Amino acid sequence: MHRSPRAYVIAVTTSAAAVLAVAALSWGDAAACAGPACTPRAAAPGHSTAASTVTAPPIAAPAAGPPGGERAGNATMSAPTSPPATTAPTATGQPAGPRDPLRQPFASTSIWNTPIGSGAVYERTYLRAEDKVALEPNTFAHPARAGSYATYTLRGPDGGAYDADGVTYGGRCRGTANLGPVLFPRSTVIGDAVVAPTYASPGNATAVVYPDGRTLLQLRSAARCGADSEPHGNRATEADLYGDGTYGGHAGSGLSSIGGQLAPGELSGPAPIAHALQLGVWAQKYLAYEPDDDQPGFRWPADRNDADAATVYCTLEPCRDAPDRRLKMGALLAINPSLTMDHVRLTNPAAIKIFEALRDFGGYVVADTYAPTNQLGIDAAALNEVDQDDPAWRRDVRAIFNHLWLVDNNAPDRIGGGGTPRVAPPAPLPRPATGPSELPRTGWVASASHHPEQAAAALDADPASGWRSRQRLAGGQWFQVDLGAKRVFSRLTLDAEAFPFDYAHEFDVLTSADGNRWTRVTRAGGARSSAVTFPRQNARYLRLVAVGDGIEASQTWSIGDLRLWRNDAVSFR
Structure with a gap:
């Protein structure tokens, strides 16, 4: 809530039509940029100032077939499976049949859809x-x-x-x-x-x-x-x-x-x-x-x-x-x-x-x-x-x-x-028809403005390891990935659930074909688990650059897990 000494007012108008059309507007296409947002800035004393690289261990490509399974955090878009059935002592009013995600969104196991349990203190x-x-x-x-x-x-x-x-x-x-x-x-x-x-x-x-x-x-x-x-x-x-x-x-x-x-x-x-x-x-x-x-x-x-x-x-x-x-x-x-x-x-x-x-x-x-x-x-x-x-x-x-x-x-x-839920959780959502495909991380190389020797931990499929800057969050800090060759992608997810207050609140997403000339793609909003979709990129290098400082002086920047996705169902043409 933004600060106001008195009341709060909003006006919203919408139309009832259901036609989808996407108009064209480009932003930053093939534009070179310079300065601290594109070039590695000097690191804090005691940390490397070079973009020294660490090779991430190969990550197997995802198995073929439709995605499945819910995952903690906003960092994935795999299709959810139905949660286990739950016996509730007073399961009154449970919605029957598949649930409409536009009326009541998110998985049955989300914080918003989980009932109070018998173990509540x-x-x-x-x-x-x-x-x-x-x-x-x-x-x-x-x-x-x-x-x-x-x-x-x-x-x-x-x-x-x-x-x-x-x-x-x-x-x-x-x-x-x-x-x-x-x-x-x-x-x-x-x-x-x-x-x-x-x-x-x-x-x-x-x-x-x-x-x-x-x-x-x-x-x-x-x-x-x-x-x-x-x-x-x-x-x-x-x-x-x-x-x-x-x-x-x-x-x-x-x-x-x-x-x-x-x-x-x-x-x-x-x-x-x-x-x-x-x-x-x-x-x-x-x-x-x-x-x-x-x-x-x-x-x-x-x-x-x-x-x-x-x-x-x-x-x-x-x-x-x-x-x-x-x-x-x-x-x-x-x-x-x-x-x-x-x-x-x-x-x-x-x-x-x-x-x-x-x-x-x-x-x-x-x-x-x-x-x-x-x-x-x-x-x-x-x-x-x-x-x-x-x-x-x-x-x-x-x-x-x-x-x-x-x-x-x-x-x-x-x-x-925890314990036995007071009522049954909402009905599970139907399986979505589409979803993005994840890029395999085999051969990716990570580097960073601070502690580059730990950068590969953000690519090892273990969100609890991760890269940590171990420095107070400040604009200009960066994390970079060399994909080894040009790849097509349009979505980025970051998982920092293992590091409760260590994430960039805003960061610029930049891409490059050669590691020298960079294109600003978008500015993303950060969270403990972050995700951002942008126009399709065909690039070899990805760089994330922190914008601004943290909310608190103690806040640093950590990335437990970084993934890239191709989502052809979203077009910015």
Whole structure:
């Protein structure tokens, strides 16, 4: 969530057509570049300044046939297999038959779709409802909703319009920074930050499904002030609509743009809400920050805290004098099942459904509201399904926030606390029809600006080994791969799950035929697992160059596993 002293506003318009068309726009084709982004910069004292190489051990080519199996992180797009059947004591309301990934995305085993378990450890905390509970809209564009697509240049949201409390708002659509080509629906409009009638600087977490039906472009601080114009926003990591969907466009946590959002029909329809929810809380009052901790203001599954957390988080009571160090960005909150509906006396039908979802699946803290507000993430297309001015709605949702407990043992190996799930997980997704093909890594040679002798570990198929810069993250640091010969590829994935806070938040992707003249392909958004799709390349060399510093001074850059893919189902022509 971007900072705003008052309200949050968004405007989204889409068309109902389902025609797909891709217009042409090239960016950086065959362009040579120079400077620190292309040429290895001087390394820190004690580290090699040369691009000395290390040969990676041969990696066998993937077996022929369709891909299969889900993998942790956003770093793959292999087709998922159905998860094992789970016996649940109260498996009420399970969706029947194949699940629609556009309505409820991601694997049944993702954090968003895994129910709270019988092993959950519930802990009281000091979180309380604020005066206002708001629905925070996300933009979700896909072919069935948004109509035809075209290729545009993504621009940074770096224009200026007005200042409030030392922060500049508005003018996102005036940004000029070139962040590379993206596919975007022609008709989708995303409201900018505004000056009147109230100051508003929404986070505008955005997700766009590409024409292959599974690649998910994700943006934060997004805006698009007119149809068929260049979109603006900071690029977050991509996701696979059929994958785990952990990371994305929520700037303060790094969590998914759309995972856990309330979808059209969920508040107004009869079926239960069968997934975890997106929650926003006021970080100044509630979120702990430990400057000496490796993860100072966040916990799994979040992979970051806000950049200003050191001066904003936990600066008001009740957190300031007695912080609850368990309550950080990414915390899983839930209704303790010992609390019944009769205890809270809810009457609003939509609020009752939210109560049940938070009891059975919980909700993840994805954003700081930066105001006396609690928030629930929602697809902008569903905003009209509840009257937020209804006194019963306001009373009931505030009561729900007053009864949220912390699930303290939520972890990668026991999502929701482990044990027998309270309800059955959502039905598995159907097997996707298409997927990218991975390039075999036989004979690849890796080098790096720092500790090049360890670079090959990013290519050894063991994400837990990996390359580590062991230096404070700074713009200009680079990692390079010589593929041995020209190869065709259009997608990059990086896995740093073994290194919780060691990844580049932004990095430029460059390619070269000879290792001397480089072409900037795109700018990618980093995460603990990162992915980016770009126009098809036919190149021998790949270089990744870090852009900017880390959120925290302790942050470094690590790559546990690097892979390249060819995805012919996505075209930027």
